[in-house]
Amino acid sequence: MAAIFDKIFRRRNRETEKQPQEVKFLIAGLGNIGDEYANTRHNIGFDVLDALAGASNAVFSTSRYGAVAQVRHKGHVLVLLKPSTYMNLSGKAVNYWLQQEKIPRENLLVVVDDIALPPGTIRIRQKGSDGGHNGLKNITQVLGTPDYARLRFGVGGDFPRGRQVEYVQVEPG
Numbered sequence: 001m002a003a004i005f006d007k008i009f010r011r012r013n014r015e016t017e018k019q020p021q022e023v024k025f026l027i028a029g030l031g032n033i034g035d036e037y038a039n040t041r042h043n044i045g046f047d048v049l050d051a052l053a054g055a056s057n058a059v060f061s062t063s064r065y066g067a068v069a070q071v072r073h074k075g076h077v078l079v080l081l082k083p084s085t086y087m088n089l090s091g092k093a094v095n096y097w098l099q100q101e102k103i104p105r106e107n108l109l110v111v112v113d114d115i116a117l118p119p120g121t122i123r124i125r126q127k128g129s130d131g132g133h134n135g136l137k138n139i140t141q142v143l144g145t146p147d148y149a150r151l152r153f154g155v156g157g158d159f160p161r162g163r164q165v166e167y168v169q170v171e172p173g
Helices: 002-016 041-055 087-100 134-143 164-168
Strands: 023-029 061-063 066-073 076-083 108-114 122-125 149-154
Touching (some): 023 041, 023 087, 066 087, 076 087, 087 108, 087 134, 108 134
Parallel strands (some): 023 076, 023 108
Antiparallel strands (some): 066 076, 122 149
């Protein structure tokens, strides 16, 4: 996991080496709250942030629009956000925390599931389309731009036509 974040922040490290102050990043892991959604494919964003927080001994606390934790990594402050607004309304939480922490949109990373990628595959992009993902669609709508980084985790697409919702909202077999 650390190697992924090193890659993301490598360019920004060079830019900020001259500046003594810490630079903040918001990492939003998307998912749905509630026991019925725990450990489902759609909650991989929550799972990734839980793993990052656990590896860093950080603890999430319940706050406005989500659970939040902070991790320090190579001179950066990573604000980890698991929105409590449900997947389709993630933009409200992301926008709130960008403003609350005074984090520029360029320092936002959204972690999501992706049915177009094979299970276990990851893809990172600095910007792009929502790819049909309702969480990304809402964030783009609220922020007014698709120009923010995404880290997509492949969950595969082995489901019958019209059964996408059922597929992403069950535990992987």
